[in-house]
Amino acid sequence: MRPAALAALALLAGAPAPAQLPASGNGVAGSVVHVQVFRSPFDWSQPWRQEPVSGASGSGFLIDGGRILTNGHVIADARQVLVRRPDRASPYVATVEAAGHDCDLAVLRVADPAFTKGLRPLRFGPLPRAGTRVNTYGFPLGGQDVSSTAGIVSRVESRGYVHSGADAHLVVQTDAAINPGNSGGPVVQDGRVVGVAFQGFPGADNMGFFIPIPIVRHFLGNLEDGRYDGFPDSGLSTASLLSPAYRRERGLPPGRSGVVVDRVAPGGTAEGVVRAGDVLLSAQGYAIADDGTIRLGDARVTFEHAIDMLQAGDEARFSVWRNGKEQAARAPARRIARYDRNRNRYGVAPDYVVYAGLVFMRLEMELLKTIGRGWPQTANRDLVWHQLFREAEQPAEADREVVVLTRVLRHAVNSQMAFSPPVGVERINGREVRSLADVTQAFSTNQGRFHTIELEGDGGIEALDRAKAEAAHPEILRQYAIPQDSRP
C-alpha cells in the first residue's frame, strides 16, 4: 500500500520516429505489434464528464489463442485500440478482452483473422537469473519498425507497480534500454519471453523494469474462467525481527527466523488463522528470513510473493511461532475488495449523487487525487484518517464506506453555505450516511421543511430549504450541463 516511487513510462503518441535499430532476425520481432489507443478517462472532479480524447501508443505481442498481451496502462481508459504488425502498413481494430490493472497487464484481441495470419505466438520462458542477457522488443517513441535493445538482468525483487499505485509484485530490473513506447513489449531470452517491459525511473539511467512471467502466468491463469479477479491479499502487516530483544521476547529459538505479525486485516487470507503477535516462519513452504524475505532462485523477495502466486480459493499455507511452538495455519486465499479504493482506477465510471448542487461521492484514492499530490497534508483531516489510518485503528470499521460532499455547484439555493469541501458526511436528515444510496434515500424520503446535512469532524451542519432545493435541482442540472443526477 505504500506509494510507489516509480513513475510509469510515459506513452508518447505521434512522436517522430527516431533512427531505429533493425529488428533482430530471430523471429521474435515479427510477433511484436504496435498498439495505438485513443483514450478518454473519467473526470473524478466532475464525475458526470470525461476528459477530452488523447492519443497514446505502446507495444504488445502475440501469445497463444490469438491474443495480444500488453500493459494495462497502454490500454487504460481506451475508447479505441488499433494494433499494427510491423510488416503491414494498416492497423487493425482490437478489443480489450481483459485488463488487470493491479498487475499492469491486458489482453487484446483482433476480430479479423487476417491479422494473425502468418504470425507466430511467442512462448514463455522462466524467471531469468541476475546477470543473464535479455533483449527487448517494442516501439519506443512510436516508429514504424520494431526496435530491439540488449542488456542484462540486473536483479529480481518485489516493487511497487506504479500503474495501480497500491500493489507490489515481483519485478525484474534490466539495463536494456526501456523507453516510452516500449511498454507492453516482450523481453526475450533464448527465444522465449521472460517478461513484459512496463516501467522505469524518469531520472535513472540504465534502469528499466519488466513484469516477469510468474506474474504474467498468474494474470492469464486467472482469466481462464473468463473473468479477471486479481491477486489475493494475505492481509498481514508484519515487522521485521531484526531486534534481538524482540526475538527473545517472542521466545523464538536460535536458528529460526521470521517476522512478527503486527496486524491481520479483516477479510484477508490470514484472518482467523494468524494472529497479531505470531511470528510468521514460512509461507507456502518458503522459510521467511528475519527481514521478511524468502529465497527465490538467487534472489530474495518478500514473502508476499508466495501468496501472490495463489489464485483466490487456493489453499494458503503458513507456519507460525505461537506459545512456544510452531503451528501450521491454512486458509483459502482471499482478495480484499475494499483495497480497490486505494488504487488508481481505470475504465471505472465514478459513482456520484448530485442534489440541489451538492455533489456526493465515495471516499477513495481517485477522489483524493483531485485535491493534488499533497493531499495527505492538505485534505480534510477526517478524510485523511479514513483513507490512511482507519482500518488499522478501527478494524471493525474496515469495510465502512465514507460519503464525501465533494463540491457545491453554486446556485442561489446553496451559495450561502459556509463549509469547505471536500468534507465527510455524517448524517442527512438524521439518517446515518454510509453509502450513496443513503444520500438519495435521505433526501427523497424527507418530509420536513429543511434538509439538514451533518458534516464530519467538528460537527458542522448545513441546511437546504426543501421546497427551494426541489425547484432548484433540475435547474442546476441544466445550468451545469449534468446529464444524470446520479450514477449508477
Added chain:
Amino acid sequence: MRFRKTAGRNPIALALLAASCASARPPASVATAPHAAAPVLAEAPVPVGNGPLRSGVVSVRVTGQDWNWRAPWEKQAPWTRTVTGLVVPGRRILAASTAFGNPLLVEAQKLGSDARSVARVELVDHEGPLALIAVDDPAFWEGLVPLPLDERAPGEGAVAILRWQRSGLLDSYPGALRQVRSGRHGLSQTSLLTIDVASSAEGLGESEVVVAKGHVAGLVTGRAADTYAAIAAPVLGQFLAGARGGDWRSFARAGLAWQDLTNPALRESLGLAPGETGIRLTRVLPHGSAGGVLKPGDVVLELGGSKLDPTGYYEHPLYGRMLFALLFTDGRRPGDTMPAKVLRDGQRLELPLPLRAMRPEQDRVQPYVYGRGPDYVVIGGLVFQELSRPYLASWGDWTRRAPPRLLVAIDREPDADGAEPRRIVLLSSVLPDTANLGYQELRDLIVERVNGRPVASLEDLRQAFGSAAAAFHVVDFVSGQGAVRIVIDAAEADAAGERLRRAYGVDKLDSETRSQAQ
C-alpha cells in the same frame, strides 16, 4: 477555509487563520485608508531629528538561545536580535517581540550613546507578545521621555514607523494605516486589537514603533503581504496598567471553534428568528473562557451586549466591524465576566462567561515552550517527547511536511475535559545503539501504550517504563503508522545510558533529572 474557524483553539489552524483574516476579510468599514492616500512608498527612511521621538525610543539587544527540539538535551546556536523599545513611564521599556522567550542577556542602548546598559525582563507575556524591561542604571534614563500612547487605535492617515538600526541610528519610515482589526501576534493564541500599516519598508517586525500625530499608535510584530501588523496602543496601555498594578493576568482567550451561519436556510432550521444572527459553535476548549459554559451546537447571538453577524463580526463603537474574539480582550481582562446570549435547544439563554487566560500547557499541543528545555525521556536510545509547536517547527513548513498522522492527531482528536489535556507522546527519534537494534530508523510515531499502560503524557510514559519488572519493555504505537510494536531488553536499555552519553553527548537521559541519570 471558512468552515472551521478557530479563536484560540490550537496553534495550527490559528496561524492559517491569522493570515486569511488579514487578506480574505473585507477591511473593517471605518478603517480603510484608500491606497491613493498612502504616501509614496518607495521613499527612503529619514533619520529622526532632535524632537521628542528621539528621546522616546531605544534599542534593546537580546542574546538568546533556543533548545534543539530534534536533540532535546542540546541547545541550538545562540542568536542576537535587536528590538526597538518604547520608553514608558516608571523607567521601563516596552517591546512587542518573541525575542524574550529564551533570553540570556538583554541590553539597552539609547540614541547618542555608544554604551549598552544591562537590562532585565521584568514582565513578559507571550500572549502579546509583550515584555516590560527594566534598566537599573539611573544614567541610562537621563534624557529619555515617554511618548504619549494613543487612547484609541487610529483608523486612517499617514504614520511614521520608527526602527532602531544596528548602526545606532533611529530611522523613520513612512506608512499608511490600512485598518483596525482583531489579530494574533507571534505565537499568541489570543486576539488583540491590531492595526495594519502599509509600508514599503523591508524587514520590520521587531517591535518598531508606529507613530501617528505624535502619539504611539502601536508596536509592529509581523507582516502579511505588503502590510505590517502592530499591536494597537490601547492594548499596550492595558498591559502597562496591569504591570503597574502588579496583577497582570494575561489576555483572556475565547477557546472556540465555530461555523458561520451565512446560509439563511440553516439559520431558519436552527430556529433563529428572521433578522436574528449569530455563529454556531463546533468546539469549546475546556480551559478557555467558554469552557464549562458554552457547548458545541450553541448558537451565539450576542457577546458582551454586542450582536454577532452571521460570520461572527460585531459592530465596535469605535472601529466598526470586528471579529467577536476581540471582545474577550478589548477592555476586558481575565477575571471579568462577559454575558453571552445563546440559542440552545430552542431556548434563548443568558450565560455569564468567566473570562480566562490559558496557560500554554492547557493546549493539547503547546503553542510555545519558553524558559525551559523540552521535556524528554531517553530509554535504550529511544527518544520520547510530547508533540509541541516548537517540535513541529523543526519541519519548517510543517503543515505541509509533518507526517499525516501527526496532523490528524492535532486537528481531529479533541481535548479532553480533564485538568490536563491528553498529550500526543512521540517516539521522536532513535539514537542507534545495540539496545535498539532493528529500530534505528523509526521516528515521529505516536505512542499509545508502554508496558501495557496507556500513555497520555510524558509522565505516564515515565511511570510505565519505571513500573516494569519484566525483562522487556514493550512500546505500542497508534496502529497504521508503520511500526506497531517494538520490544527492547530492559537490562540492555539500562546499560545503554553510558554509551549514549559518550556517543551522542546526551548528558541527561531524562529532562526531569537534575544531575546525571543513573
